[in-house]
Amino acid sequence: MRKDYWNKPEMGLWERLYIFEVIRGLCITGSVFLGNMWKWLTFRKGALTAYYPEELRSDYSPNNRGRHVLTQRDNGQVQCVSCNMCATVCPAYAIEILSTANFADPCHPKAPERFEIDYSRCIFCGFCVEACPEDAIRMVKEVPDFPGFDRDRMWAGMDLLMNWRPMRDPAKHYPTPQAPLREVPE
Amino acid sequence: MIELKIDNKMVAANEGETVLQAALRHGIEIPHFCYHPCLSIAGNCRICLVKVGGRPKLMPSCNLAVAPNMEIETDTEEVAEARRAVMRFITLNHPGECGICDKAGECRLQDYHVRYGEPEPISIEPKSRKPKFYDLSPRILLDNERCILCGCCVRFTQEVSGSHQLGIVERGSHARVERLETGAFDDPYSDNVIGLCPVGALLSRDFLYRSRVWYLEPVRSVCTGCSRCCSVNVWRRNRHWHLRALGEELNRTAYRVTPFENPEINGPWICNKGYDLHRFMARQRVLQPMIAGRGASVEEALAEARRLLSESINPAALVSAHASNEELAAFQAALGPRLAVYSREDYRPAPGEAVEDGLLIRGVKNPNSYGVQALFGHRPYGVINGHDLLLVWGDNAEDTSFDGARVIRLASFGTQQEFTADVLIPVSTTFERSGSFSNFEGKVNRFDKVFDKPELVQHAGELFGRLA
Amino acid sequence: MIQDLVVYLLFIGYAIGFMLGLATLFTWVERKQSAVMADRIGANRCYIRIPFTNVRLVAWGLFHGIADGAKMLLKENFTPHTYDRFCYNLAPWLAAAPVLLVFSVVPFGGTVTPGRLLPQLHAFFGERSYLMQVASLDAGILVVLSLSGIGILGTMLAGWSSNNKFSLLGAARAASQMISYEVAMGLALISLVVTYGTLDLNGMVTRQSGLLLGFLPAWGIFMQPLAFLLFLTAAIAENKRVPFDLPECESELVAGYFTEYTAMKMGLFMLSEFIEIVVVSALLVTMFLGGYNLPYLSAGGFVLPGGASWALPHLAVVLLQVGTFAAKVILAGCFQIQVRWSLPRFRYDQLMGFGWKFLLPLAALNLVVTACVRWWTL
Structure with a gap:
């Protein structure tokens, strides 16, 4: 005895005969085929997908979260102060920062020596951008050159992140101090 | 044994204890910067003000000896307002650079600011500038802007290590911690002032910017430097924050060593050799039979x-x-x-x-x-x-x-x-x-x-x- | 005598080339057609770079067939721990060879008289004429049925000797399915035989060369529409393609009876599937779609219903017939691919029920009706 299911289809004689419904289905797929084929034959694109590496999407939403950019100060230094907020908030543990002390610039004694993002782990949530207190990390809508052959080699370093699309308009500026900050008494 | 009431709770205090000590011992939180159980009482930070029943003004609890039938209140609106005011005053010239401060994460000023302070400063004056990253000694950096002048470090050199090498010079907004005329700060216990500092003014040169503290976790260990066998915390990288691109070896590195408070052996202090224990352990190893x-x-x-x-x-x-x-x-x-x-x-x-x-x-x-x-x-x-x-x-x-x-x-x-x-x-x-x-x-x-x-x-x- | 040898060698070469070429083409057609149906682009990553330039010849992905072949030939030839190496190695050949043989009885053109094709050939061939067919057997349909019966052995051997549960299940399904649908297919073909009165495939094509009711080509599909549907369904089921791909359905059985096959052995199974598309199309065309017949085209040229005629040279007629056959086969193959990408898969009990409780009675009914009509008209 076959079990009756709640969503058992109710088919009339026409559907039950099967062959006519099959023909109807073939007409549907066939018409799609012919329509698309007509476009191809008249030198138009009959597909919704893109030839990925050759053809890049141009219609990304402006809100799309793509590859990261590290902004630069006016003097070309990286805006990041290596506070590790992005690395801490990152839910995928994809950011690693090695800090270094640089007392030559009294306003920015701490700077990143290395800034690594693992794109094999990044989930593009954008938390790093929101967490950044310095407007030092941004995400632009484009996602170029992401594929890789080795998941251990999908790290993007500071050089790449700063220079693949240089941005020199960080929203936060520090005034140059009037007096030297590192005076040594006596 | 003296019975007194803190926040409507009967508390038993020892003879000669202060209200702050009695409260902390019973798990009642009173903020404090300049108080340290092993140092003399300075009473200069004023964050520990509490309301004492029957007295018109707030009293600093760190300097208030317990008395029978005292009624202390620590969570009234009046006390909260006083704490807000003190925080406003302390942070008046504080640079607020927690993002690049090594103390952030274990900083009492940061914690109290979140808990008792107010989000926005009310002062519109520019903050006063003082020497930053001043070499107090080859081991210690001093950031005078962050200093809140609690004097813990000064009292440590006077009362614990006995070297009398630090002092607070000048006055008002020019006041700063400085080495005294003796010149160098070469106290063999000097690194203790780093942990003693309630803010990020005294920084270890060795640990400077090596890691944020919340990436690390302490493991209890013992200093092998001498036969005192002081208890120490060895700070290793937390498992969640293991590094991959920056080098796996950093996950097997001790980032710093701090004292583990063990009253039987070393109290809250260790010597500079103990602070360098991780360097002692990072020497060249024999790895091959x-x-x-x-x-x-x-x-x-x-x-x-x-x-x-x-x-x-x-x-x-x-x-x-x-x-x-x-x-x-x-x-x-x-x-x-x-x-x-x-x-x-x-x-x-x-x-x-x-x-x-x-x-x-x-x-x-x-x-x-x-x-x-x-x-x-x-x-x-x-x-x-x-x-x-x-x-x-x-x-x-x-x-x-x-x-x-x-x-x-x-x-x-x-x-x-x-x-x-x-x-x-x-x-x-x-x-x-x-x-x-x-x-x-x-x-x-x-x-x-x-x-x-x-x-x-x-x-x-x-x-x-x-x-x- | 030597002339016969030359002609039949040419026929054999043409037949094999036709099948393998079309099979390779259909792997491409399947990818591209499904892509176009689904608003996609389809396989286009293979290219040949013209030497010393940076010009990449993509050719709409046609080289994917070559790449597939090269890949299958170069891959590791993995053999499972089976206790029956012989059967394991025999199975792919047993699956592929009968399919290739079926085509030998299919006529891919009308009668050719080589001596009249080109004046230069007349001295050699004289007035000999040949049916364009590798083996013109009287028992054509019986050969087709028996050879496709051998194909079952290949799948069963493959599944059994692979020493793998999925393979065995797939083989069991394949055997029961192919045998079940063989019955319906046989009955459908018998009604066709009754209609045409011959088992010879070339004879059937000749019977379809006339006109029905004065204007309709007398193709099998018009004379036996039900048998056409039955044969088409049963043939797709024989080929184990969607919607009858129970023996190799990925969601249940990984790859069914050839799960354990790698490299070119697996390639033979795949190739035999695509050759079978060609063969099924060829049989469909031969038995139901008029074979090499173009409407109104006779051996001498076009004769339209109104009485007008247009004489053509022998060479043109032969080429037209061969071309017609090839075009019809390609269209029929495309239709099969269309079916494969349109219909959902049967459940196993539905498959069996469909074969035994629907197709078989219909085929029997069709046979009875055909026999009655035939008795009455004789």
Whole structure:
């Protein structure tokens, strides 16, 4: 005895005969085929997908979260102060920062020596951008050159992140101090 | 025993205690910057103000002795307003650079600002500038802008270490912590002021910007610098924050060492040598078992050692003073009856090192000399005894000459070329095993494993059973 | 005599080339057609770079067939721990060879007289004429049925000797399915035989060359529409393609009876599937779609219903016939691919029920009706 299911289809004689419904289905797929084929034959694109590496999407939403950019100060230094907020908030543990002390610039004694993002782990949530207190990390809508052959080699370093699309308009500026900050008494 | 009421809760306080101490002991939180249980009471930060029943004004609880039937309130709107005002005052010239401050995450000012302060400053004046990153000593940086002038560091040098090398000079918004006329800040306990500082004004040069503190986790260990065996926290990277791109070796590195408060042995302090314990442990390691200068597998080295032991007529062992009590017991059980045992001092005081003082530092520079002596007696090795095989357990190769005897070495640090032994077996360091040391007073202090040992390195305690 | 040898060698070469070429083409057609149906682009990553330039010849992904072949030939030839190496190695050949043989009885053109094709050939061939067919057997349909019966052995051997549960299940399904649908297919073909009165495939094509009711080509599909549907369904089921791909359905059985096959052995199974598309199309065309017949084209040229005629040279007629056959086969193959990408898969009990309780009675009914009509008209 076959079990009756709640969503058992109710088919009339026409559907039950099967062959006519099959023909109807073939007409549907066939018409799609012919329509698309007509476009191809008249030198138009009959597909919704893109030839990925050759053809890049141009219609990304402006809100799309793509590859990261590290902004630069006016003097070309990286805006990041290596506070590790992005690395801490990152839910995928994809950011690693090695800090270094640089007392030559009294306003920015701490700077990143290395800034690594693992794109094999990044989930593009954008938390790093929101967490950044310095407007030092941004995400632009484009996602170029992401594929890789080795998941251990999908790290993007500071050089790449700063220079693949240089941005020199960080929203936060520090005034140059009037007096030297590192005076040594006596 | 004095009974008083704090926040409508009856609290039993000892004679001569302050209200702050009684409250902290009973789990009632009162914020405090300048108070430290081991230092004198300064009462200059004013954040610990509480309402005392029957008195018109708020009183600093750190300087208020308990009295019978006192009624203290710590969470009224009046107290909260006073705390807000004090926080407003303290942060008036505070630069607010928590993002790049090493103290952030374990900073009391940061915590209290979130809990008791207000989000926006009300002052529109520019903040006053002071010298930043001032070299207080080769080990310590001072950021005067962050300093809140609680004076803890000054009181530490005056009352605990007794060097009187720090003081607060000038006045008003120019006041800053400074070395006094004596010049250098070369106190052997100087690094304690880093942990003592409630804000990020005093910074360790060694730890500067190496990691944010919340990436690290402390593991209880014991300083091996002298026979005091101070309890320390060794800070390793938390498992969640293990690094991959910046180098796996950073995950096996101790980032810093801080005191672990152990009232029986060291209180809340350790000396600068203890603060450098992670550098002591990061020296060149012996990682490869060797037979007569050639690399070998662990099994081969053990077999060779066994052969030497069985062929020997008059074997002896030199027992390391860095061995834990458990390893000594294992040695005693497995090899003790067969060998003549001598005690060995792995390290002697370095030139210029503080040898012994009345506070913490002891003259014997090995942690477990007293454990060895308790088991085997004090018997230094001499060449005259005519042993034909020596099992030398411990570091520091430039030791004695062994006068032609065959040598089996168990060592942790050094280069392979340094050891001219017939068999060399690398053994684990204090960071790589757990166990306990007996200090010079006979007090036992335990330590936990911080890191996994490298693959070819053996735990000495497990080795002796396989050698027998 | 030597002339016969030359002609039949040419026929054999043409037949094999036709099948393998079309099979390779259909792997491409399947990818591209499904892509176009689904608003996609389809396989286009293979290219040949013209030497010394940076010009990449993509050719709409046509080289994917070559790449597939090269890949299958170069892959590791993994053999499972089976206790029957012989059967394991025999199975792919047993699956592929009968499919290739079926085509030998299919006529791919009308009668050719080589001597009249080109004046230069007349001295050699004289007035000999040949049916364009590798083996013109009287028992054509019986050969087709028996050879496709051998194909079952291949799948069963493959599944059994692979020493794998999925393979065995797939083989069991394949055997029961193919045998079940063989019955319906046989009955459908018998009604066709009754209609045409011959088992010879070339004879059937000749019977379809006339006109029905004066204007309709007398193709099998018009004379036996039900048999056409039955044969089409049963043939797709024989080929184990969607919606009858129970023996190799990925969601249940990984790859069914050839799960354990790698490299070119697996390639033979795949190739035999695509050759079978060609063969099924060829049989459909031969038996139901008029074979090489173009409407109104006779051996002498076009004769339209109104009485007008247009004489053509023999060469043109032969080429037209061969071309017609090839075009019809390609279209029929495309239709099969269309079916494969349109219909969902049957459940196993539905498959069996469909074969035994629907197709078989219909085929039997069709046979009875055909027989009655035939008895009445004789």
